[in-house]
Amino acid sequence: MYKDTNCGEPRESAAGSQITVAGWVHRRRDHGNLIFIDLRDRSGLLQVVFNPKYSEKAHDLAGSLRSEWVVQVTGKVVTRLPGAENPDLPTGMVELSATDLVILNRSVTPPFEVSDEVEVDANTRLKYRFMDLRRPRMQEILKLRHEVIHIMWDYLTDKGFTQIETPILIKSTPEGARDYVVPSRVHPGNFYALPQSPQQLKQLLMVSGVERYFQIARCFRDEDLRTDRQPEHTQLDFEMSFVHQDDVMTIVEELYTRIVKETSPDTEISAPFPRLTYAESMERFGTDKPDLRFGMELTTITETAATSDAQVFQAMASSGGSIRGFSVPGCGDYGRRQTDNLTEFAKSSGAQGLVFIALDESAASIDALENDHIRSPLKKFLSVDVVKKIATEMGAEPGDLMLIVAGTEKLVNTVLSNLRNEMAKRLEMADPKQIAFAWVYDFPLFEWDEELKKYEPAHHVFSSPKAEHMDYLETNPGKVIGFLWDLVCNGSEMGSGSIRIHDKDLQTRLFNIIGYTEDQISDRFGQLLTAFTYGAPPHGGMGLGLDRLVAILAGEDAIREVIAFPKTQSAVDPLFEAPSPIEDQQLEDLHIRVVMPKS
RNA sequence: GGUCCCGUGGUGUAGCGGCCUAACACGCCUCCCUGUCAAGGAGGAGAUCGGCAGUUCGAAUCUGCUCGGGAUCGCCA
Structure with a gap:
């Protein structure tokens, strides 16, 4: 040494x-x-x-x-x-x-100081990532990530799980995200795909009698990047046989509670994790991934609003639309600039407009509200009584700002949940020390795709419908609830799980509902369906995003910060300068001809 | 594919039509210095302001295109 x-x-x-x-x-x-x-x-x-x-x-x-x-x-x-x-x-x-x-x-003069103090341009950091990672903060994150994985291994090993690697070169499945593809030299014109997740493989392992499998699995998706999305990300992937929904949730809840306690002892975490159904989550927060660190829950005021003289509200209510909103505490003094800004924000989320009602803090109570206490672009159409009623329904107090959006239910929910998160951010309502996990369960199995005019799986095709909803499968797929759930944390999706289908006929029915042809089914899922005919045990599991978990534990927004060698938003690695052209000889070996796009 | 923000010595910023022959801090180089810890002192080098085109008597500054980074919508079973 x-x-x-x-x-x-x-x-x-x-x-x-x-x-x-x-x-x-x-x-x-x-x-x-x-x-x-x-x-x-x-x-x-x-x-x-x-x-x-x-x-x-x-x-x-x-x-x-x-x-x-x-x-x-x-x-x-x-x-x-x-x-x-x-x-x-x-x-x-x-x-x-x-x-x-x-x-x-020796070292040449470093491109930037190895210190946490300086914020260096993202591209420079990645180009010199080996220097960037020398910074104490980055070292800390690398260790944190390791510690999280270590706890996962320990805990799952204790619980009788076996770690099994699954292939990185596998088969393309065109549904879902775009695949990363690898040409085969031995089989001209044929390609492997990198797995978007080991879903089918782990289900096959259940048929194999493994009973409890896990893997820290790399998953690949060729889609546009975001703060919390990289072309390759890591999941804690696991699957269990002979379990019900609660059994799977319990494992994750224990594991994640332990991870938070051991890696971030100063953090507040509420265990057991709150559970809410998909329907409840949509009703209270307008989203299936609610941030529970703050209030401002949504209220439906369609009926009350329709009794006002406001045309927008009347028209929306009578055409079957939805009018909803929430109250922002202490923002009743927002000026024109601020309300305009919020309207703009609402529009960028797809709203036609945003109605606000500001309540002056000088009012003694909602009951004592007078005309002078109210500011709103729709003021002349809103009687004091209607405002009082809306305020009561929303739980608003004098000094609050009520934000209201009218439109289709889906749009209203999207806009309001975005607005809610935005307001919380502006008002710094989320306690940075708090990590708020929650289970959202009872997801519908299918979503209607307006563009394709057909039902699409809400998560994936392998989730089991609830027994009492089997009858709707063909008659009203949108109504079918599955044993299908998400783990959410601080307003982002941390993972998704389900009890899987283990019956060939039922699985085939689901494929049919989505509109797969016989050929597509046997081509893409034949191996799984065949396996199901050889005694497949009931099973279920989850895939949980590791990068997002570590990011939250580290207090980072971008998963880029918790990946040793991440890619830029245009999916480039500035250090290796990947992707790059390959040698003509390589192309020839692979039987590939490059056709550049016309620019 | 759309929208928005950013691009100025190695790093981080200022300058936002002429005071720019581009300023400041850190870093770098030389010298001085025995108690510093973001050491201090003296001196010095280093930038055609991402690129191209345009507007203008004059562009780091305005416009267009383009490249790169970031945020976001679409996309992400």
């Missing part, structure tokens, strides 16, 4: 001992006859002093050191002179009085 001690370790108790450390020169403070080096390794910083009194040779050599050089230092741990301690450093009571210095490697 080049070192016997890590930089971050020495304390006062080590004073007097002879140690050897190795690491990177973090900072150099050269006083001429006395040189200080902050030496950094993964464990932290240690101040090294080069004093010619103890070693002329080491001191001379130390004068040439520069940032990020790699060195090995031997010396004696000494307590610092009184008054020279650094309370900001864990090792700040001591320093290493160097007697020997070995330069293991």
Whole structure:
């Protein structure tokens, strides 16, 4: 070993001992006859002093050191002179009085400082990711991610799960997301696809009698990127036989509670996780991934609003539309600029417009509300009584701002849930220390696709319908509820699970409802259906996004921050400059001809 | 594919029609310095302002296109 001690370790108790450390020169403070080096390794910083009194040779050599050089230092741990301690450093009571210095490697001037302080341009960070990852914050995140995975392995192993790898080269399944595809050399014109998830494979493993499988699985989707979406992401993928919905949820709940407690002890987490049905979630929050860290729940006021003289409301109510809204506490004093801005925001989410009713805080109560207390673009069509009634329904108080949207139910929900999150963000209503998990269950199995004019699976085709809804499968698919659920956290989807179908005939019925032909079914799912005829046990499981979990634990918005080598928004790796053209010979071997798009 | 924001020495920013021969901080280089820890002091190097085209007497600054980054809608079973 080049070192016997890590930089971050020495304390006062080590004073007097002879140690050897190795690491990177973090900072150099050269006083001429006395040189200080902050030496950094993964464990932290240690101040090294080069004093010619103890070693002329080491001191001379130390004068040439520069940032990020790699060195090995031997010396004696000494307590610092009184008054020279650094309370900001864990090792700040001591320093290493160097007697020997070995330069293991030099560094050219780094493109940016290895420090958490500086915010460096995203592209530069990725181009020099190996430098970026040296920053303490990034090191911390890498360790956090490892720790999360470690706990998963431990916990699931304890619970009798077996980790099994599934192929990365598998078969393309054109439904769902676009596949990443790999050409076959041996079979001209044929392609593998990278898995979007190991869904069918893990179900096959259940048929194989594994009973409890898990994998930290890489999943690939060739779709546009977002803050929380990368072309490849990692899932905790697991599957269990002979279980019901609750059994699966319990496993995840225990595991995730443990992860939060062990990795982020300061965090507030409510266990057991609140459970709400899909219908309830849509009604209260307008979304299937509600952020439960704050209130501002939605209220339906269609009937009350229709009794007003406002044309918009009357027309919407009579045409079967929905009028809903919520009350924002303390924003009754919003001026024109702010309300205009909110209207614009609502429009960007697809709303025709946004109706606000501002209640002046000088009113003693909602009952005591008078005309002068009310501000609204629809004021002349809204009687004081109607406003009182709406305010009561929404639970608004004087000084609040009520935001109301009218339209189809789907649109109203989309707009309002976006608005709700936006208001919470602007008002900083979410406690950053809180991690609010929740289960949303009883999802409908199918969603009507307006463009394709057909039913599409809400999550995927393998989820089991509830027994009491079997009869609707062909007659009214939209009504069928499945054993299908999501884990949500702080307003984002963390994973999705279901009890799967394990019966060939039932699975075939579902494929039919989605409109697959016999050929498509046997081509894409033949292996699964065949397996089902050989004694498939009832089973269910989940796929849970690891990147998003780690991001939330780390307090980051972008999963890019918790992936060692992520890609930019245009799916490029600036470090390797991937993707890139390949050699003509490679193309030839693969029987591929490139046709560039006409620009 | 659409919309929005950003692009100025190595890094982070300022400048937003002429005071720009581009400013500041950090970093870098040279020298001085025995108690610093974002060390200090003196001096120095480093940028055709992402690229192209245009408007203008004059463009870092305005316009268009384009490239790159980011946010978002579509997309993401």
